[in-house]
Amino acid sequence: MAEEKTLTEEEQLQTTMGLIIHAGNAKAFAVEAVACAKDGKFAEADEKLHQADQELVESHNTQTGMLTQEAQGNHIKVTLLTVHSQDHLMNAITFIDLAKDLVDVYKKMAELSK
Template identity: 60%
Template structure:
């Protein structure tokens, strides 16, 4: 039981850490685009995507365990981690649009 809780906590922390890193990278992409550095902006968006893949892998572990009958206790931390991930995904999507907008403005 303690091992399951440790694995669950690792997955939860994976969501929080990787979600936060993805959001930070996406924000750095916007900052780079604002300065006209579109190569850095693209690299930061790609970096954000990598963090989101890592977060998704943590989430998949949790979902797989649940589907296998290992029901985790839903805690505020778990709910927070899911919220953190969804916010990061939304922010990444929006950052991509903002980078594209800055790029279009720079080309005019």
């Protein structure tokens, strides 16, 4: 049986904060994308959505690393901050999906008003 190794509090904190930061950045870029689309700046909106997706990938990678550590027996202590990080990720995913639809709606409205 493999020996279990728990992550240090510092390692857990760094990982959790990384997840929060990348998820927060992802959502912020998606919010900016909607604002750009609302102003008819569709190229900027698309770039913001691309940036949101990149941050989301980073956030997913961080989460995958956490899950991998857990699966390998390197358990983390579940704290309110850990739960908060997962909440940030899920909210970012949901908002990015919605933002993509909103940008598409603004593009269609702009086409129809020509």
